[in-house]
Amino acid sequence: NAGVTQTPKFQVLKTGQSMTLQCAQDMNHNSMYWYRQDPGMGLRLIYYSASEGTTDKGEVPNGYNVSRLNKREFSLRLESAAPSQTSVYFCASSKTSGQAYNEQFFGPGTRLTVL
Amino acid sequence: DAKTTQPTSMDCAEGRAANLPCNHSTISGNEYVYWYRQIHSQGPQYIIHGLKNNETNEMASLIITEDRKSSTLILPHATLRDTAVYYCIVRGLHGGATNKLIFGTGTLLAVQP
Numbered sequence: 001n002a003g004v005t006q007t008p009k010f011q012v013l014k015t016g017q018s019m020t021l022q023c024a025q026d027m028n029h030n031s032m033y034w035y036r037q038d039p040g041m042g043l044r045l046i047y048y049s050a051s052e053g054t055t056d057k058g059e060v061p062n063g064y065n066v067s068r069l070n071k072r073e074f075s076l077r078l079e080s081a082a083p084s085q086t087s088v089y090f091c092a093s094s095k096t097s098g099q100a101y102n103e104q105f106f107g108p109g110t111r112l113t114v115l
Numbered sequence: 116d117a118k119t120t121q122p123t124s125m126d127c128a129e130g131r132a133a134n135l136p137c138n139h140s141t142i143s144g145n146e147y148v149y150w151y152r153q154i155h156s157q158g159p160q161y162i163i164h165g166l167k168n169n170e171t172n173e174m175a176s177l178i179i180t181e182d183r184k185s186s187t188l189i190l191p192h193a194t195l196r197d198t199a200v201y202y203c204i205v206r207g208l209h210g211g212a213t214n215k216l217i218f219g220t221g222t223l224l225a226v227q228p
Contacts, residue, residue: 004158035218042202042218043159090158104216106158 002026004107006091012113013081021076021110023091031094032074033058033104034066036087043090049074081114088112119203124223127197133190135222137203140184147206148179149216150188152199159202159218162188193226200224 007022025032030051035043035058045058049068063085065077074093078085088111092104120138127133139148150162163170163177165186170177176189190197202221 040220042220043216044218045216092158103161103164104159106160109156109158 004091004093004105006089006107006110008110009108010111012115013078014115015082017081017114018077018079019081020078021089021091021112022073023075023107024073025091025093025105026072027093027095027105028071029093029105030071030096032068033092033094034064034074034076035090035092036060036085037090037109038087046076046089078112081112083114086112086114119205119219121201121203121219121222123220124225126225126227127190127193129195129226129228130192133193133197133224133226135188135190135201135203135224136185137188138185139203139205142183142205148177148183148186149204149206150175150177151202151204151216151218152197153202153221154196154199162201190224193224195226195228198224198226 004025033048034046036046037043044060046060046064047058047066049055052068052071055066055068067075088109090109091107094104147164147166149164151159152162153159162174163172165177165179167179179186200221200223202218204216
């Protein structure tokens with residue numbers, strides 16, 4: 001049981017390049033999330049998927065797109081990377097959303113640098 | 116969701132209890148208090164949550180005041196591996212599908228040998 005896995009672990013992009021961050025969970029969770037964490041800051045929600053086939057914007061969605069490929073996988077795409085998107089990206093999952101008990105399980109993160 | 120206030124940093128001696136405070140004076144009746152922690156360079160990890168009763172699990176205890184305006188996370192015997200940023204988050208039920216956790220800047224707990 002690997003929990004939440006993310007690939008790649010590290011990535012360096014040039015401004016304007018595109019890339020997709022991959023996330024998968026093996027806990028049969030319905031809900032998945034993408035957060036970013038800038039240095040010295042807390043996590044901010046980019047997008048989430050309450051269930052397979054649905055996605056919604058979080059606090060900071062601009063410049064990103066997501067795809068809930070199936071129940072296990074939730075990808076985050078940067079179409080045209082900008083230096084302001086340099087951050088650590090965390091994927092998380094939980095059994096359900098909209099419930100008070102919403103323990104989220106986090107992946108190890110992807111460290112992205114945009115030059 | 117109610118806003119939380121936590122000290123920026125705290126120190127604790129190894130083997131002693133670490134008591135991390137959190138103020139949430141605007142908490143409403145259906146909002147829960149959650150604690151997560153983030154060890155350096157890792158993803159956050161859930162610790163414990165509660166509504167109004169004190170809670171205990173294998174990691175920690177959560178003490179919520181009677182008026183629910185503040186809470187304390189207690190790590191009974193802190194170890195060096197407990198050095199991390201601890202986030203206090205208040206969240207309630209929502210009618211829709213939003214499951215947003217609002218992470219502030221948390222408290223950096225440094226456990227000293």
